[in-house]
Amino acid sequence: MTAATQDVLITADDVWAGYIPGVSILNGCSLEVKKGELIGIIGPNGAGKSTFLKALFGLVPVTEGKFVLDGDDITNLRADQLVKRGIGFVPQTNNVFPSLTILENLEMGAYQRPQAFKERLDVIGDLFPVLIERKNQRAGSLSGGERQMVAMARALMMDPKVLLLDEPSAGLSPARQDETFVRTRDINKHGVTVIMVEQNARRCLQICDRGYVLDQGTAAYTATGQELLKDPKVIELYLGTLGA
Amino acid sequence: MFTRPDRRFYRAAALLLVAAAAFVIATLVIGGGPADAETVEPVAAGTSTATLVIQNVINGLAFGVLLALAAVGLSLIFGTTGLSNFAHGEQVTFGALLTFFLSTNEQVTIPLVPGSFTIGLPLWLAAIIAVIVSGGTGWLQDKLLWNPLRKRRVAVLQQMVVSIGLSLALLNMLQWWMGASRHRLTNASGGRITFGDFYIGTQTLMSVVIASIALLAVALFLLKTRLGRATRAISDNPALAAASGIRVDSIIRLVWVMSAALAGLGGILLALFDNGAGFDSGARILLLMFAAVTLGGLGQAFGALVGALVVGVVSEVSTVVIAPDMRYASALGILIIVLLVRPQGILGTKERVG
Ligand SMILES: Nc1ncnc2c1ncn2[C@@H]1O[C@H](COP(=O)(O)OP(=O)(O)OP(=O)(O)O)[C@@H](O)[C@H]1O
Numbered sequence: 001m002t003a004a005t006q007d008v009l010i011t012a013d014d015v016w017a018g019y020i021p022g023v024s025i026l027n028g029c030s031l032e033v034k035k036g037e038l039i040g041i042i043g044p045n046g047a048g049k050s051t052f053l054k055a056l057f058g059l060v061p062v063t064e065g066k067f068v069l070d071g072d073d074i075t076n077l078r079a080d081q082l083v084k085r086g087i088g089f090v091p092q093t094n095n096v097f098p099s100l101t102i103l104e105n106l107e108m109g110a111y112q113r114p115q116a117f118k119e120r121l122d123v124i125g126d127l128f129p130v131l132i133e134r135k136n137q138r139a140g141s142l143s144g145g146e147r148q149m150v151a152m153a154r155a156l157m158m159d160p161k162v163l164l165l166d167e168p169s170a171g172l173s174p175a176r177q178d179e180t181f182v183r184t185r186d187i188n189k190h191g192v193t194v195i196m197v198e199q200n201a202r203r204c205l206q207i208c209d210r211g212y213v214l215d216q217g218t219a220a221y222t223a224t225g226q227e228l229l230k231d232p233k234v235i236e237l238y239l240g241t242l243g244a
Numbered sequence: 245m246f247t248r249p250d251r252r253f254y255r256a257a258a259l260l261l262v263a264a265a266a267f268v269i270a271t272l273v274i275g276g277g278p279a280d281a282e283t284v285e286p287v288a289a290g291t292s293t294a295t296l297v298i299q300n301v302i303n304g305l306a307f308g309v310l311l312a313l314a315a316v317g318l319s320l321i322f323g324t325t326g327l328s329n330f331a332h333g334e335q336v337t338f339g340a341l342l343t344f345f346l347s348t349n350e351q352v353t354i355p356l357v358p359g360s361f362t363i364g365l366p367l368w369l370a371a372i373i374a375v376i377v378s379g380g381t382g383w384l385q386d387k388l389l390w391n392p393l394r395k396r397r398v399a400v401l402q403q404m405v406v407s408i409g410l411s412l413a414l415l416n417m418l419q420w421w422m423g424a425s426r427h428r429l430t431n432a433s434g435g436r437i438t439f440g441d442f443y444i445g446t447q448t449l450m451s452v453v454i455a456s457i458a459l460l461a462v463a464l465f466l467l468k469t470r471l472g473r474a475t476r477a478i479s480d481n482p483a484l485a486a487a488s489g490i491r492v493d494s495i496i497r498l499v500w501v502m503s504a505a506l507a508g509l510g511g512i513l514l515a516l517f518d519n520g521a522g523f524d525s526g527a528r529i530l531l532l533m534f535a536a537v538t539l540g541g542l543g544q545a546f547g548a549l550v551g552a553l554v555v556g557v558v559s560e561v562s563t564v565v566i567a568p569d570m571r572y573a574s575a576l577g578i579l580i581i582v583l584l585v586r587p588q589g590i591l592g593t594k595e596r597v598g
């Protein structure tokens with residue numbers, strides 16, 4: 001690898017993927033994430049944003065193209081192998097174990113490193129003190145926002161290099177949304193590379209280093225968050241005409 | 245899906261108690277007066293209905309605990325893979341017949357192998373070997389059959405049809421191996437322990453104690469060990485379990501081993517309780533096991549226990565008023581009634597939406 005590509009952490013190289021054989025949802029999607037970046041992915045409903053994260057995480061089979069992490073081909077690896085390589089994933093829906101307690105959810109997050117559980121629990125406890133206070137409550141009895149917290153905390157238990165977030169602000173009150181974005185930025189500042197899919201395009205583009213617009217299964221274009229915020233097409237399609 | 249025994253557990257237990265009490269009282273009222281000696285075996289004619297009912301509750305609880313042990317694997321497999329395994333009954337039979345095969349002093353044969361012989365191991369050793377071999381059959385069938393089907397993303401409905409076919413094939417193989425007659429694991433009558441008007445057979449008591457210990461061990465495994473919690477996590481959400489770094493397939497393999505071993509042990513203990521086992525012993529109680537698991541709440545490990553106790557008590561107590569041959573029908577009747585009142589089963593939770 002040349003010096004220029006050295007700080008690239010993840011590349012998606014012309015990735016085709018889908019749920020059913022013969023029907024591809026990602027149609028030659030390519031993108032690149034550098035170490036330490038916070039990447040925002042926006043796009044219309046059904047564009048394949050969630051599918052992209054799932055394909056990267058080995059939950060949707062990739063039929064063509066490849067994902068590269070740190071120079072290693074990670075295409076179609078099992079999810080547990082990707083966790084071992086330092087990827088954490090927070091799905092858009094069903095992202096907690098409802099019948100397990102908060103503490104048990106976090107324990108599952110650290111499943112591969114039980115010896116580090118205590119230590120990580122302290123770190124996570126600083127980020128989400130409320131989760132520790134209520135650690136014996138069943139996750140199924142939590143509100144949507146509280147579940148999002150459990151989900152993110154669970155994914156952070158392994159101290160991942162890369163965190164994949166699928167609409168972490170969905171369904172939250174404006175104040176809670178803000179909290180989520182600030183926290184995400186915070187996690188990113190602590191050295192975790194973040195790829196975040198968001199419907200709240202404005203807030204997402206405000207905090208991210210770079211954004212990708214995904215449409216019909218391909219990464220249509222990319223620019224810095226600030227540039228995309230000023231892009232007329234993005235304004236018209238994703239931010240509404242009032243934004244600027 | 246496997247929840248801790250929290251508030252809901254006690255509520256369900258209370259519900260169960262009330263239902264059982266109502267049932268018993270109803271039986272007393274309907275039954276009235278001295279019982280018909282023909283409908284029950286060992287109690288002398290002229291015994292009051294109350295005594296009879298209580299004796300049947302005792303028998304029912306014993307049967308329920310053993311049924312729970314046989315059924316808990318069914319529940320574990322359903323919870324982690326979504327499969328309703330119709331071949332589970334043969335797993336139960338296999339444990340009992342293999343124990344007989346290893347321990348009997350009669351001549352035994354193996355199909356296609358010429359000659360007959362006796363192995364004649366002590367019963368306890370035969371039982372231990374049978375449980376281990378049963379576990380091995382679980383490992384083998386997941387390796388050769390269920391795991392490949394899951395890998396190819398065959399839907400659970402199709403998998404269920406496969407399990408029905410497997411059940412029939414195994415049933416015939418068991419008959420080929422052991423013939424159609426019933427086999428007794430032990431000829432010792434064992435005696436009984438009496439307390440006042442009531443009694444329990446020593447063999448039955450032993451079986452119940454062993455089954456209770458095994459069930460307790462399963463509960464502790466699910467609640468107190470990391471592997472057990474991972475099993476519950478998979479029951480909740482296999483994709484998220486994989487995303488958390490859990491090797492879902494190896495834990496499901498383990499669940500198959502455990503389920504088959506527990507079914508085998510259940511079969512052995514039921515054969516002691518029932519004074520013998522035939523090639524279709526498991527098939528006969530398959531529906532009762534499904535009823536127990538459904539009644540308790542599908543996929544709830546503790547549901548299998550609660551459901552099995554209800555099924556056991558109801559089917560035994562019902563013999564006071566209806567013909568003993570009909571006892572299992574009354575258990576299935578209770579299943580329908582409970583599901584009408586609590587569609588999610590006794591311990592089941594309604595999925596929270598949103
Ligand atoms: N499990 C699935 N099985 C089959 N098709 C699916 C599945 N999940 C998603 N799809 C299809 O893939 C396409 C892309 O879905 P995806 O969830 O990736 O969209 P998205 O960009 O995340 O949308 P949203 O903003 O609504 O979350 C949709 O057309 C959807 O119908």
Ligand SMILES: [Mg+2]
Pocket residue numbers: 049050051092166
């Ligand atoms: Mg999505």
